[in-house]
Amino acid sequence: MTETTPVAALGQATVPDDSELLRFVADSLDALVSFFDTQTRGCRFANAAYASLYGFTSESIVGCTIEEIVGPAAWAEIETQVQRCQGGERVNYLRTHLRTDGSVRMLSIVLTPYLDASGRQTGLLSVITDTTQRWEAERAVRESEERTRKFAAATEEAIVFHCDGVMLDCNDAMTRLTGFPRNEVVGRNIFDFIAPAYRGKALNYTRSASEYLYEVCILHRDGHEIPIEVMGKTMPQHGADYRVVVVRDITARKNMQEREAFLALHDALTELLNRRALLEQLSLALAQARSAQTPRQKQVAVLVVNLDHFKTINDSLGHAVGDQILCALAQRLRACVAERGFIARPGGDEFVIVLPSADRSAAAHLADALFPALAQPLAVEQTSVSLSASIGISLFPDDEKTAPGLLRQAEAALRHAKESGRGNQQFSAPGMAGEAMAALQLQRELRSAVADRQLVLHYQPVVHVASGKLAGFEALVRWQHPERGLLEPAEFIAFAETHGLITPIGRWVMLDACRQLKAWHDAGLPQVPVAVNLSAFEFRQRDVAREIAAVLAETGLEPQFLEVELTETALMQQSDQVLQTLQAIEALGVGIAIDDFGTGYSSLAYLKRYPIAKLKIDRSFVMDTPGSSDDVAIVTAIVELGRSLKLRTVAEGVEQADQLALLARLGCDLAQGYGIARPMDAAQTRTWLEQQR
Numbered sequence: 001m002t003e004t005t006p007v008a009a010l011g012q013a014t015v016p017d018d019s020e021l022l023r024f025v026a027d028s029l030d031a032l033v034s035f036f037d038t039q040t041r042g043c044r045f046a047n048a049a050y051a052s053l054y055g056f057t058s059e060s061i062v063g064c065t066i067e068e069i070v071g072p073a074a075w076a077e078i079e080t081q082v083q084r085c086q087g088g089e090r091v092n093y094l095r096t097h098l099r100t101d102g103s104v105r106m107l108s109i110v111l112t113p114y115l116d117a118s119g120r121q122t123g124l125l126s127v128i129t130d131t132t133q134r135w136e137a138e139r140a141v142r143e144s145e146e147r148t149r150k151f152a153a154a155t156e157e158a159i160v161f162h163c164d165g166v167m168l169d170c171n172d173a174m175t176r177l178t179g180f181p182r183n184e185v186v187g188r189n190i191f192d193f194i195a196p197a198y199r200g201k202a203l204n205y206t207r208s209a210s211e212y213l214y215e216v217c218i219l220h221r222d223g224h225e226i227p228i229e230v231m232g233k234t235m236p237q238h239g240a241d242y243r244v245v246v247v248r249d250i251t252a253r254k255n256m257q258e259r260e261a262f263l264a265l266h267d268a269l270t271e272l273l274n275r276r277a278l279l280e281q282l283s284l285a286l287a288q289a290r291s292a293q294t295p296r297q298k299q300v301a302v303l304v305v306n307l308d309h310f311k312t313i314n315d316s317l318g319h320a321v322g323d324q325i326l327c328a329l330a331q332r333l334r335a336c337v338a339e340r341g342f343i344a345r346p347g348g349d350e351f352v353i354v355l356p357s358a359d360r361s362a363a364a365h366l367a368d369a370l371f372p373a374l375a376q377p378l379a380v381e382q383t384s385v386s387l388s389a390s391i392g393i394s395l396f397p398d399d400e401k402t403a404p405g406l407l408r409q410a411e412a413a414l415r416h417a418k419e420s421g422r423g424n425q426q427f428s429a430p431g432m433a434g435e436a437m438a439a440l441q442l443q444r445e446l447r448s449a450v451a452d453r454q455l456v457l458h459y460q461p462v463v464h465v466a467s468g469k470l471a472g473f474e475a476l477v478r479w480q481h482p483e484r485g486l487l488e489p490a491e492f493i494a495f496a497e498t499h500g501l502i503t504p505i506g507r508w509v510m511l512d513a514c515r516q517l518k519a520w521h522d523a524g525l526p527q528v529p530v531a532v533n534l535s536a537f538e539f540r541q542r543d544v545a546r547e548i549a550a551v552l553a554e555t556g557l558e559p560q561f562l563e564v565e566l567t568e569t570a571l572m573q574q575s576d577q578v579l580q581t582l583q584a585i586e587a588l589g590v591g592i593a594i595d596d597f598g599t600g601y602s603s604l605a606y607l608k609r610y611p612i613a614k615l616k617i618d619r620s621f622v623m624d625t626p627g628s629s630d631d632v633a634i635v636t637a638i639v640e641l642g643r644s645l646k647l648r649t650v651a652e653g654v655e656q657a658d659q660l661a662l663l664a665r666l667g668c669d670l671a672q673g674y675g676i677a678r679p680m681d682a683a684q685t686r687t688w689l690e691q692q693r
Contacts, residue, residue, distance in 0.1 A: 022045075023047075023058070026045075026047035027047050027048045027049070027058075029047065029049075030049075030129075031049070031127050031128060031129050032047065032049045032050035032053055032126075032127070032128035032129075032130075033045075033046070033047045033049075033050055033125070033126070033127055033128075034046040034047070034050045034061075034125075034126045035114070035123055035124070035125050035126070036066060036123060036124050036126065037122070037123055038086055038113075038114075038121050038122055038123050038124060039122075040065065041065045041066045041067070041082070042063055042064065042065050043061050043062055043063065043064050043065075043066075043069065044062065044123065045062070046058055046061045046062070050126075050128065053097070053128075054069050054070065055100075056069070066078075066082060074095075074097075077095060078093075078095065078109075081093050081109070081111060082111065082124070084111075085111035085112070085113055085124045086113070086121070086124065088113050088121060089113070090110070090111070090112050090113065091109075091110070091111040092108070092109070092110050092111075093109055094106060094107065094108055094109070094131070094135075095107055095109065104132075105130055105132045106130070106131050106132045106134075106135035106136070107128050107129070107130060107131070108128070108129045108130075108131045109126060109127070109128050110126070110127045110128075111124055111125070111126055112124065112125045112127070133233070134233070134234075134235075137233055137235055137244060138235060138236070156173055157173060157246055157247060157248045158170065158171060158173040158174035158176075158177045158228075158246070158247035158248075158249075159171045159173070159174065159244065159245070159246055159247070160174055160190060160244075160245040160247065161242060161243070161244055161245075162190045162242060162243050162245065163241070163242040163243070165189045165190050165191055165206065166187065166188070166189060166190075167185055167186050167187065167188055167189070167190050168186065168242065169186060170182065170185050170186060173247075174247065177218060177220075177226065177228070177247065177249060178193055178218065178219075178220060178221060179220045179221030179222060180221050190245070191203060193218050193219055194216055194217070194218060194219070195216065195217040195218065195219050195225050197217070198216035198217050201214070201216060202216055202230075205230075205232065206232060206243065209234045209241075210232065211231065211232060211233055211234070212231070213229060213230070213231045214229075214230055214231075215227065215228065215229055215230070215250065216228060216230060218247070226249060226251060227249075227250050227251055227254045228247050228248060228249055228250060229247070229248040229250045230245060230246070230247055230248075231245070231246050232244065232245045232246075233245075233246075264276075265277035265280075267344075267345040269323055269326060269327060269345070270326055270327055270330035270345050271330075272330055272343050272344050272345040272351070273342060273343065273344035273345070274344065274345070274346065275344065275346040275347065277344065278344035278346060278352055278354070278407075279403050279404065279407075281342055281344075281354065282300075282302070282354050282403040282406065282407070283402075283403040285300050285354055285356045286300060286396055286401075286402070286403060286406075288356065289356065289357075289396060289397075292357075296357050296358075296359060297356075297357045298397070299357065299358060299359050299395060299396060299397070300354065300355065300356050300357075300358065300395070300396040300406075301354070301355040301358040301359070301360075301362065301363035301366075301393060301394075301395055301396075302352065302353070302354055302355075302393065302394045302395075302396070302406045302407060302409075302410045303352070303353040303354075303355070303363060303366065303367060303370075303391055303392070303393050303410065304350065304351075304352050304391065304392045304393075304407070304410040304411050304413070304414045305333070305350065305351040305352070305353065305370065305374075305389050305390075305391050306349060306350045306351075306389060306390050306391075306392075306414055306418070307329070307349040307350075307374075307387050307388075307389050308387065308388045308389060308390055308418075308422040308423060309387075309422075310322065310325075310348075310349035310387065311349075313325060313385065313387070317380070317381060317383065317385075321380050321381050321383075321385075322349075324380050325378055325380060325385060325387070326345075326349065328378055328380075329351075329374055329378075329387070330343070330345065330351070332373045332374060332376070333351055333353065333370070333373075333374075335373070336366065336369050336370055336373050337353055337355075337366070340355055340358070340366070341353055341354050341355040341356060341358070342354055352407070352410070353366070359395070360395060360427065363393050363395065363427075364393070364425065364427075367391045367393065367425040368425075370389065370391065371388070371389065371391075371423070371425075374387060374388070374389045375387065375388055375389075388422060388423040389423070390414055390417040390418050390422050390423060390424060390425075390426075391414065391417060391424075391425040391426070392410045392411060392412065392413030392414025392415070392416065392417055392425075392426055392427075392428065393410060393413055393425060393426070393427045393428065394406045394407075394409035394410040394413060394427075394428040395427070395428070399428045409428040410428060412428060413426045413427055413428040413429070414426070416429075442492070442495060443495075443499050443501070445481070446492060446495070446496055446499075446501050446505075447501065449479055449481075449505075450504045450505060450508050454479060454480050454481065454482065455477055455478070455479055455480070455505065455508060455509075456477075456478050456479075456480050456486075456681060456682075457475050457476065457477060457478070457509065457512055457513055457516065457681075457682065458475075458476045458477075458478055458679035458680055458681055458685075459473040459474070459475055459476070459516075459530070459679060459680055459681075459682070459685040460473060460474045460476060460672055460677065460678070460679040460680075461473055461672065461676060461677040461688070462474060462531070462650060462670050462671070462672045463670065463671060463672070463676055464669070464670060465651075465660065465663050465664050465668050465669060465670060465671050466664060470526055470528055470689075470692055471528060471670050472528040472529040472530060472531060472563070473517075473528065473529075473530045473531065473685070474530070474531045474533075474565070474672060474679075475509060475512075475513035475530050475531065475532050475533075476489065476533075476679050477489055477493070477505065477509050479491070479492055493505075493535075497535055497536075497537045502535045502537050502538055503537075503538055503542060506534065506535055506538045506542075507547065509532055509533075510532050510547070510548065510551050511551050511554070511555070513530050513532050514530070514551050514552065514555040514557045514562060515555045515557075516530075516682055517529075517530045517557055517561060517562075518555050518556055518557045520686065520689065521557075521561070523686075525686070525689045525690065526689060526692065527561065528561070529560065529561040529562060529563050529591065530561065530562060530563070531563040531564070531565050531591075531593060532562070532563070532564055532565065533564075533565045533595060534564045534565065534566050534570070535570075536566070536567055536569045536570035539566060539570040539578075539581070540570070543581075544564075544581060544585070545581055545584035545585050545588065546584075548562070548564070548585060548588060548590060549588055552588070552590075558589075559588050559589030559590050560589050560590075560591075562590045562591070563590065563591035563592070563593055563613075563614070564585060564590060564591070564592055564593070565593045565594070565595040565616065566592065566593070566594060566595060567594070567595050567596055567599075568594060568596070568597065568599070568606075571594070571606045571610060578610070579609065579610060582610050582611055582612075583611060585611075586611040591613045591614065592610075592611060592612050592613055592614075593612070593613060593614035593615070593616055593650070594612055594614065594615050594616060595616045596616065596618040596652075597615045597616055597617055597618060597638060598617065598618055598621060598634065598638060599618050599620070604641075607641075607645055607647070608645070612647060613647065613648060614647060614648045614649070614650055614670075615638060615641070615642045615647050615648070615649050615650070616649075616650040616651075616652055617635055617638050617639075617649060617650065617651045617652060617668075618652060618653075619652040619653025619673070620653075621634045621635050621638070622635060622651050622652060622653045622654060622659060622673075623653050623655070625659055625662055626658055626659065626662045632662065635651070635662075635663075635666065635668075636666055639663075639666045639667055639668050642669075643667065648669040648670060649668050649669050649670070650668075650669065650670040650671065650672065651663050651668050651670070651671045651672075651673075652671075652672055652673060653673045653674075654671045654672065654673030654674075654675045654676055655673050655674045655675040656675055657675065659673075659675065660675065660676075
């Protein structure tokens with residue numbers, strides 16, 4: 001109501017007139033109400049329920065005679081009753097009504113004569129009540145008590161007959177529900193079987209002759225309570241009313257409802273709190289801390305625990321095994337935390353522990369206890385699995401004052417723990433949450449980098465070790481950032497992989513490298529292949545063979561001049577899908593190389609299973625040769641392995657002449673590195689090629 005609305009106008013607008021009020025009251029009744037003119041027997045008023053019974057509306061029925069409304073057959077049955085009412089008698093009678101769907105309803109009709117102010121009868125009021133249920137129950141009782149007993153025995157629902165609470169009869173389902181034999185049920189008061197907390201409710205229901213569905217609990221013979229759904233009906237017999245009570249065991253439904261309520265606040269897999277409940281409980285803990293008395297009680301610690309390399313477990317052993325591991329680790333966390341706090345699993349392989357009344361020392365002590373507990377080997381699928389974890393910790397009120405803020409701070413500390421080598425704990429520090437915002441900014445910038453043509457390719461020559469002649473190029477992506485300048489792959493590729501941005505970058509690199517190499521070939525420059533790195537994420541998520549074929553067709557590059565380089569991680573899962581993809585790439589005529597060989601986690605079995613042509617020795621094994629005997633031994637072993645498997649070997653990171661000489665003595669086929677030539681942009685590479693020619 002606005003300030004300018006007159007009160008009188010408001011009252012006038014909200015008060016219905018008499019006809020509206022009458023219509024509202026009549027349509028709100030359960031009964032079917034109508035009013036007829038005594039002389040014409042024409043309908044002057046009917047509520048919606050009455051009109052609907054005979055296929056009319058409240059408006060269309062007005063003016064119709066009783067005979068027109070009910071039909072000739074029904075009129076023949078009720079004409080006498082109507083005449084009695086027209087004679088001034090109040091008439092009460094029953095009759096059956098056949099509905100259009102074929103069902104039969106029992107109707108109780110009361111006809112009341114209406115007298116005007118002068119005492120002259122001018123109308124009659126008809127009030128109809130549907131008594132089908134009561135009629136059917138009475139008819140069933142009258143027809144045969146034995147029939148009722150057989151029916152009761154055939155249902156799983158318990159059925160009881162009682163008078164004033166004393167049970168006269170029951171079916172077998174009632175004996176199963178209570179645990180008592182029939183002879184110990186019949187004759188007893190029905191309320192003796194109701195759980196004490198519900199007896200008052202049951203007594204009120206029975207005394208008021210209610211017939212709606214309601215819930216109570218019944219007592220089993222062994223003392224446990226069973227939730228039941230009850231509906232009672234009053235049945236007249238031999239001058240006394242008795243009740244028929246139908247009882248349904250709703251234990252399964254209650255259990256399901258409790259489960260649904262539980263899952264609304266808990267993780268379905270581990271049954272720990274979910275993110276919603278975590279925020280609720282953490283907010284409550286913070287509120288209690290704010291009103292606490294002692295300094296320690298005013299503090300709350302939040303620990304975010306994330307499993308290291310858990311994705312590798314899912315990829316290699318499957319998600320079912322991963323779920324088993326998560327459940328087992330959840331139990332270990334419960335044992336470590338005990339009553340000191342609560343645990344949640346917001347999702348994935350991340351857990352959150354909240355410790356009320358805990359300072360920095362208590363949080364660090366718990367984190368120290370978690371590391372060995374989580375690292376204990378787990379036996380799953382006949383495999384022993386050991387995992388480490390990284391932990392980020394934030395403190396209230398030092399780091400943040402709100403539940404979401406504390407979680408953000410702890411997650412920022414967790415990222416710092418991951419970047420610090422994993423398997424350690426880190427406390428939140430100023431600026432850490434800002435790093436998350438920086439990551440979000442980097443994600444936005446990367447999305448526009450491809451569209452705005454900010455990515456560029458540099459090409460590093462690969463040469464034959466024995467002759468020094470050019471053998472090919474490796475295409476290396478760079479990001480010409482508008483503000484930060486030229487960025488190396490290390491500054492954005494790993495981020496792109498973990499944030500779902502590697503696919504558009506990989507597609508662009510493949511297309512641009514092939515287009516550029518074809519242009520050089522067409523210009524008469526040396527026809528050597530180009531190698532393109534393919535991320536493990538791309539390899540698993542895309543149909544790379546089909547995309548490579550499309551790129552070759554679009555650029556016109558001959559397939560023998562393209563190589564794809566994969567890390568061992570991409571081949572870790574030795575599945576049919578991996579094999580089929582590699583075979584499809586090989587069938588195109590494209591070469592396949594293993595990049596950073598020796599740094600992966602997989603078995604060497606893939607070397608004989610997959611169609612691989614080259615092994616690229618990781619620069620970490622080359623950079624300290626020939627001074628490091630260990631690295632020399634590793635490089636020697638890889639070269640010998642390649643030779644025995646008829647695979648060509650490529651040494652990366654060659655910077656010194658003595659390194660190249662060592663590789664020549666060992667029989668390594670190819671090499672690349674700053675000591676041979678640095679990566680160059682397209683223009684510089686063309687100039688270099690022309691000089692080589």
